[in-house]
Amino acid sequence: MNHDIKTPDIEQIVIIGGGAGGLELATQLGRRWGRKGKAHVTLIDRNNTHLWKPLLHEVAAGSLDAGVDEVNYRGHARRNHFHFILGSVCDLNRDQREVVLAPLVDEDGQTVLAERRVRYDQLVFALGSVTNDFNIPGIDEHCLKLDAPGQAERFHRRLLNAFLRQDRARAAGQDQQLKLVIVGGGATGVELSAELYNSAKVLQDYDLDHIGPEHLQVSLLEAGPRILPALPDRIAGSVITELGKLGVKVRHNTQVVRGHKGALETKDGEMIEGDILVWAAGVRAPNFLKDIAGLESARNNQLMVNETLQTTRDERIWALGDCCACPQPDGSWVPPRAQSAHQMASHILKNLQRQKAGKPMLAYRYKDHGSLISLSRFSTVGSLMGNLTGGSMMIEGRIARLVYISLYRQHQMALHGVTRTLMLALIDRLNHAIRPRLKLH
C-alpha cells in the first residue's frame, strides 16, 4: 500500500477534481490555510491542466486555443500553497479514510505509477459530470462528446479535416454539403451549432474558399418539445430565430434510438446522416460514484448532499457541482451549472471555516443569477435575475456578451486575483490582434 501523503498532525483536506468548483476551493483553502500551515490542502485531478468547461465548445470549433487559456495545476498549486496529485480517483475506503487512485498509465500502456492511496480528514468530491448517452446502442462508438479538453481537441481535428475534404471536393466541382448532427438542445448543443457557422465563415479567409457557411448543414436534434427547456420561452424563441438565420435545422420531438457509422436512427425509423455526429444530451456523474463506499447516490450517480453540502451519510465527505444532488426547499434540485459549482465552492469554504471555529454551519441556497447563451460572434441571448432587475430580465447583444464573458472572468478572479485577471484579459486582447481568428491546426 502506497501512501502518497505522509500524515502530519495538521488536518488533511483532499479535493477530488480541479474544475469550475474544485480548483476555486483548493485555491482559496491554500491561500487561507495552506500558506499558514493550518491545513494540508491537496487537489487530485486526472489531467495536468485545467480549462473552464463552458469553453469546450469554443475549443471544439477552433475559436479558442486550449493551450492559451489552460492553467497548469502544479504551477498554480505552488503559487497558492496547496499540493497537487496527478491521478484518477477510482474508489474510496471510508474506514481507513483513504481515496484510491488508479494506476497511472502512459499512452503506450506502460505503468508510470502503481495504485496509490491518499488519506483525508475532510474530503470534497468535485469531479463533475460526463455526457449521458442513456445506454443507447451505438452512441459511444459513433458519436463525439464534449466532456474534456482532449475530446474537444479531437472534435476540432475531425472538423478541420472534414472542412479540408469538402473544400477539395467542391474545388473539383462536386456539389457537397458538410453535415453535422448534434443531439441535445441544451446550452452545449446550441452554442456549438452557432460556433460551427463562425468557423466555416472564418476559414474562408484562410484559403479554404470553396466552402463557406452556406455549405454547412447543422441539424440540432431535441427529444423534447423545444430546445433549452431550462430557459424561459421567450429566450428559447429568440435563440431558435437566430439559429434559423444561421442555417441550423432545429428538430424538436426527435428521439434518437441508435447510433450508426455516419447516421443516427430516430424512434420513427428515420436515418439522419452526418459526416460528424455529436452527442450532447444530458449529464450524469461517473458510474463509479454510484453508492461508492456506502454513500447515498441519486439516480444519475450524483452523491446526495444535505443543505450544508456534506454527504448525507458521512459528514467528513462533501460534494459540490455537477457530481452532487442537492435538494432545495422548494423541492427543486440545484442545476448542474458553472455558477452552482462556483457558489458551492464558496459555501464549503465558509462551512469549513465555521466548523474549525466551532460555529454552526450554514445552509446552502442556490442563487440563480440568470442564464446566457452565446451564439458565437453572431449574438448572445439570456436572462438576468436579481433584485436590481426585479425578477428575470431578458438581455441581448453586447450587454449580454459582456455578462457572458464576465462569468469566466469571475472564475479567473477566484483563481488568480484581480490584477492577474486584468493582465489575462489584456493578453486575450493582444492574442486576438496577433493570432489567427481560428485555431488552424
Ligand SMILES: Cc1cc2nc3c(=O)[nH]c(=O)nc-3n(C[C@H](O)[C@H](O)[C@H](O)COP(=O)(O)OP(=O)(O)OC[C@H]3O[C@@H](n4cnc5c(N)ncnc54)[C@H](O)[C@@H]3O)c2cc1C
Ligand atoms: C460545452 C459546455 C458549455 C457549458 N456552458 C455553460 C454555461 O454557459 N454556463 C454554465 O453555468 N455552465 C455551463 N456548462 C456546465 C459547466 O461547465 C459545469 O456545470 C461545471 O463545469 C461543473 O463544475 P464542476 O466543478 O462540478 O466540474 P468540472 O468543471 O467538470 O470539473 C471536474 C474536474 O474533475 C476532474 N475529474 C473527473 N473525474 C475525475 C477522477 N475520477 N479523478 C480525478 N479527477 C477527476 C476533471 O478532470 C475536471 O477537472 C457547460 C458545459 C459544457 C460541456
